[in-house]
Amino acid sequence: MRTIARRLGLYLLTAWVAVTANFILPRLMPGNPVQTLIGKITSQVTPAEIRAIRLSFGMGFKEGIVAQYFTYLGQLFHGNLGVSITLGAPVSSILRESVPWTIGLIGVSTIVSFFVGTVAGAMLGWTRGSRFDSLIPTATFFQAIPYFFLGTVMLLIFGSDLHWFPVLGAYSQGATPGWNWSFIASVIRYGELPVISIILSSVAGWMLGMRNMMITMIGEDFVLMAVAKGLPRRKVIMHAARNAVLPSIANLSLAIGLVVSGALLVELVFNYPGVGDLLLQAVLNEDYPLIQGIFLVITFTVLAANLLADVVYLVLDPRTRSEAAV
Amino acid sequence: MSATIPREVQSTAAEGGRASTGPVRDGAIRESVLEINHFSVDYGAGENMVRAVSDVTLRLERSRVLGIAGESGSGKSTLVYAMTRLLRSPGLISGGEVILHVTDEGGAVTPVNLVTATESELRRVRWSHVSIVLQSALSALNPVLRIGREFDEVLKTHRPNLTKAQRRARAEELLRMVGLSGDRLERFPHELSGGQRQRVMIAVALALDPELVVMDEPTTALDVVTQREIIGELSTLRAQFGFAMIFITHDLSLLVELADEIAVMYAGSIVERAGARELYESPRHPYTLGLLNSFPPLHGERRELTGIPGTPPDLADPPTGCSFAPRCAFAMERCVLEKPTLVEVDDTGRSVACWLFDDASGSRVPVELSRVAPRAEAPKGGS
Secondary structure: OHHHHHHHHHHHHHHHHHHHHHHHHHHHOOOOHHHHHHHHOOOOOOHHHHHHHHHHOOOOOOOOHHHHHHHHHHHHHOOOOOEOOOOOOEHHHHHHHHHHHHHHHHHHHHHHHHHHHHHHHHHHHHOOOOHHHHHHHHHHHHHHOOHHHHHHHHHHHHHHHOOOOOOOOOOOOOOOOOOOHHHHHHHHHHHHHHHHHHHHHHHHHHHHHHHHHHHHHHOOHHHHHHHHOOOOHHHHHHHHHHHHHHHHHHHHHHHHHOOOHHHHHHHHHOOOOOHHHHHHHHHHOOOHHHHHHHHHHHHHHHHHHHHHHHHHHHHHOHHHOHHHOO | OHHHOOOOOOOOOOOOOOOOEOOOEOOEOOEEEEEEEEEEEEEOOHHHOEEEEEEEEEEEEOOOEEEEEOOOOOOHHHHHHHHOOOOOOOEEEEEEEEEEEEEOOOOOEEEEEOOOOOHHHHHHHEOOOEEEEOOOHHHHOOOOOOHHHHHHHHHHHHOOOOOHHHHHHHHHHHHHHOOOOHHHHHOOHHHOOHHHHHHHHHHHHOOOOOOEEEEEOOOOOOOHHHHHHHHHHHHHHHHHHOOEEEEEEOOHHHHHHHOOEEEEEEOOEEEEEEEHHHHHHOOOOHHHHHHHOOOOOOOOOOOOOOOOOOOOOOOOOOOOOOOOHHHOOOOOHHHHHOOOOOEEOOOOOOEEOOHHHOHHHOOOOOHHHOOOOOOOOOOOOOO
């Protein structure tokens, strides 16, 4: 437990650094959001209007940078991320709209891809040299194709031409968003093609990594011992797989950290209303509060994923539990 | 792995059910627990084939200890891995049979030819009847599992009737037998010392009370003090449970303490087989003599350590005659031309593969190799 507490402290420190950087960086950039917004307004802008805009960004008060920083931290603590310039709505509520879509789509694909790839990799490692090895070049081929191309081609073939899957969007226009069955079914139906395309493009990495670790582990004495003990084959494989999966777990944490930020291409190709799409719009419109909010979300996802991976690793690999040493 | 170990060569008809009584020793007829007949193992095939074990024939009686000695690459480990069908690719059994006499709970003895046994037959025999202890206990224990799991999975697989509490009690009992406390079950391998780990391995090996325990250099990775302790404990355990043991090592002086019989391997063949004391006191094969001169004796007067000049032969291109001839101080013309076979040379059951002891060679046996063998003493076993 002490190890976990220590890690937690480290992550809190990292989070603070990230939050502070998020405060400083926009202030180092040339120009400021108020000028950007004023530039977008085509009609004459009165000084009173400028003051109102400045106030809405929390910039109306002549505070020093330190006071601004503490105001920022206080706002952040209450979940207040400011107001989006282009959308006119609070950033937190905009994020609440789009984050679940991204986590749902990319999160599910990443997890499924991890499990499929790891199980396939374990079996391939176990039966190495058999005809199943031909799966490897096939999987590597899909990973080698640039994602936007693979996604577009799949969309064209299976969506537009064959009409096997619906195209564009996250749910059908006819469904009413909410916890009703027709909406959920529609979300799943619309999610199928993006999920399949992501799995196709990422499964080879999991598979190859797991296969190679399996082959290394099979050479270990404890696997030989498992055979010598007369254990059923399933248990022998588990002895090897239990150790072989450890590096994959570390990679999974990295992959989960990238779930939110890595979604840009997928969401563009499939016109999916997630964070990636939002980030692109925010950057194009120089919507600073929104950009800051998205960066914060990305930072915290990465940190949370890393913490999760640390905990899982502690559970799976006793050698990392330093305090348990005799 | 287990599933992929190919059964390339079917053995020459397992003579099942044959009476397996050995020669009269110690005035009693002892049953065999293991018979290895004309057993050969190759690595690779075709041009690149290397014969690592060639035409080995051995017999081990119940509750006795057979030591197999030889330097690195002599094929001693290959022999035991192949014989227990644990040999990994590209190792192949290319001939012979390995008969394990399996005693079931009712006391009935069934011979099982391990070379032709199917996967499920092997699984039934493994650990219940023949268990193995490897050189490095650190790598033989799964690093991410608690020690308790090593016992639990063996008992769960082979004794499905036991409850969780019974398995736990048995594991604690086994640990106590090797001098460790029961709380070690909660530990992970990296939390134990080298000696403790090897004790755990020995305890796991005895979990199902097997007839035969194979030890592949179990003490080589340990310091000398721990080594002595473990050898002592093994003797006690053997006296208590009466399992037979095959003990592989390159340390002949260690074997003399522990083994009843010793087989010396060189370049994949057995060059001398004799009672432990006879072999130690009066080696007959020049290689055995060389091995004995390479180690300081544990007891007795000091003697000069000479070692053996030269290196073992390349098994991919073995010499035509005796494989030891190029390094042998007593080599004759015949040694380079013809390969000697293992033949009995005296009435103690000793066999030597050396032309020096063949009357047809017309040679005189050198004085170093003709020391008088002491008469067989009382059986050792668990002293």
